[in-house]
Amino acid sequence: MAKFKGAIVVETEKCKGCSLCVVACPTGVIELARDVNAKGYHYAYMANPDACIGCSSCGLVCPDTVITVYRTKAS
Amino acid sequence: MTATTEINKIINEDNLVYKKTNLLLDNEMHYCPGCTHGVIHKVIAEVIDEMDIQNETIGVSPVGCSVLAYNYIDIDWQEAAHGRAPALATATSRLMPEKYVFTYQGDGDLASIGCAEIIHACNRGENIVVFFVNNAIYGMTGGQMAPTTLEGQVTATTPYGRNTALNGHTMKITEMIALLPGTRYVTRQSAETPAAVRKLKKAVRKAFENTTEKKGLSFIEIVGTCSSGWKLTPTQSNEWMKENMFPFYQLGTLKDE
Ligand SMILES: Cc1ncc(C[n+]2csc(CCOP(=O)(O)OP(=O)(O)O)c2C)c(N)n1
Ligand code: SF4
Ligand code: SF4
Numbered sequence: 131m132a133k134f135k136g137a138i139v140v141e142t143e144k145c146k147g148c149s150l151c152v153v154a155c156p157t158g159v160i161e162l163a164r165d166v167n168a169k170g171y172h173y174a175y176m177a178n179p180d181a182c183i184g185c186s187s188c189g190l191v192c193p194d195t196v197i198t199v200y201r202t203k204a205s
Numbered sequence: 206m207t208a209t210t211e212i213n214k215i216i217n218e219d220n221l222v223y224k225k226t227n228l229l230l231d232n233e234m235h236y237c238p239g240c241t242h243g244v245i246h247k248v249i250a251e252v253i254d255e256m257d258i259q260n261e262t263i264g265v266s267p268v269g270c271s272v273l274a275y276n277y278i279d280i281d282w283q284e285a286a287h288g289r290a291p292a293l294a295t296a297t298s299r300l301m302p303e304k305y306v307f308t309y310q311g312d313g314d315l316a317s318i319g320c321a322e323i324i325h326a327c328n329r330g331e332n333i334v335v336f337f338v339n340n341a342i343y344g345m346t347g348g349q350m351a352p353t354t355l356e357g358q359v360t361a362t363t364p365y366g367r368n369t370a371l372n373g374h375t376m377k378i379t380e381m382i383a384l385l386p387g388t389r390y391v392t393r394q395s396a397e398t399p400a401a402v403r404k405l406k407k408a409v410r411k412a413f414e415n416t417t418e419k420k421g422l423s424f425i426e427i428v429g430t431c432s433s434g435w436k437l438t439p440t441q442s443n444e445w446m447k448e449n450m451f452p453f454y455q456l457g458t459l460k461d462e
Pocket of ligand 1: 268311315342343351431
């Protein structure tokens with residue numbers, strides 16, 4: 131089991147659906163939503179939240195810096 | 206415990222590990238989805254924040270997609286005519302030698318119309334930092350050929366691919382600049398993976414720190430993408446960059462004195 135549990139919050143209205151976070155996530159947490167935001171972009175969301183280890187990879191590569199990352203020790 | 210309550214427990218100020226630096230303003234970036242400019246802005250803002258030099262830093266923005274950089278990073282800025290950012294930065298740093306002065310320029314701006322300015326600023330050894338964003342085309346104006354366009358690369362003005370007999374050779378401006386005695390730190394980085402972003406951040410920090418020693422110019426090329434100009438998706442653009450640009454524009458530090 132992973133040592134850390136993580137979670138991300140995406141500012142969905144500012145996400146441009148570029149998918150760079152989807153590719154950067156080592157544990158396959160993120161997918162693009164079927165829904166779109168006001169600008170028409172399929173925004174990123176945690177499709178597999180249990181897999182998140184809070185490594186911040188997604189946050190680092192997001193060109194629009196719309197991801198906030200949280201991490202805690204797995205209980 | 207349900208999955209949602211567990212997530213809600215993790216999302217808590219005490220567990221925060223990554224968030225947007227306060228130096229990045231809340232303005233929505235006008236860049237296309239996946240644009241490398243956004244990642245580079247973020248890294249520069251984070252370093253200025255971590256070094257606590259917000260009030261001592263002056264940026265000079267170019268003509269090109271990043272002309273509006275001043276809308277995103279909360280420091281003092283000037284906006285130069287096309288290619289002339291190194292001239293403006295020269296004046297600024299000579300008049301205010303205690304400031305951290307940098308230019309932020311695309312490859313059309315720096316390697317084409319501003320070729321003379323950058324070469325002479327480097328040769329004079331101005332005490333500035335230069336960020337050179339190489340996406341191998343003119344992004345803002347619709348993806349025309351730049352001096353940095355690869356041989357065979359299709360652009361709006363080279364629809365059959367760049368032909369060196371007709372269009373000249375691809376220019377490695379960073380290698381040329383490394384030869385000049387006025388430069389002390391010359392490096393080529395990228396920003397497509399978390400590891401690359403971390404490396405870029407170290408290079409940006411080093412470049413700003415060099416400013417206090419006044420021993421010459423620090424020059425960071427960032428090989429990046431322009432998915433709109435390249436007519437690829439952002440993820441395809443990163444693949445194209447790795448396959449085609451990295452073998453020619455080899456990443457790494459050329460000079461560190
Ligand atoms: C004197 C002058 N000539 C030409 C232009 C048109 N122009 C605007 S942006 C640009 C090229 C910018 O390309 P680059 O520096 O590669 O930046 P990018 O947009 O790709 O980030 C050109 C030629 C101009 N604004 N001013
Ligand atoms: S923090 Fe790491 S594991 Fe969690 S979504 Fe982001 S990249 Fe994936
Ligand atoms: S990298 Fe950022 S802008 Fe791109 S899809 Fe992910 S959250 Fe959205």
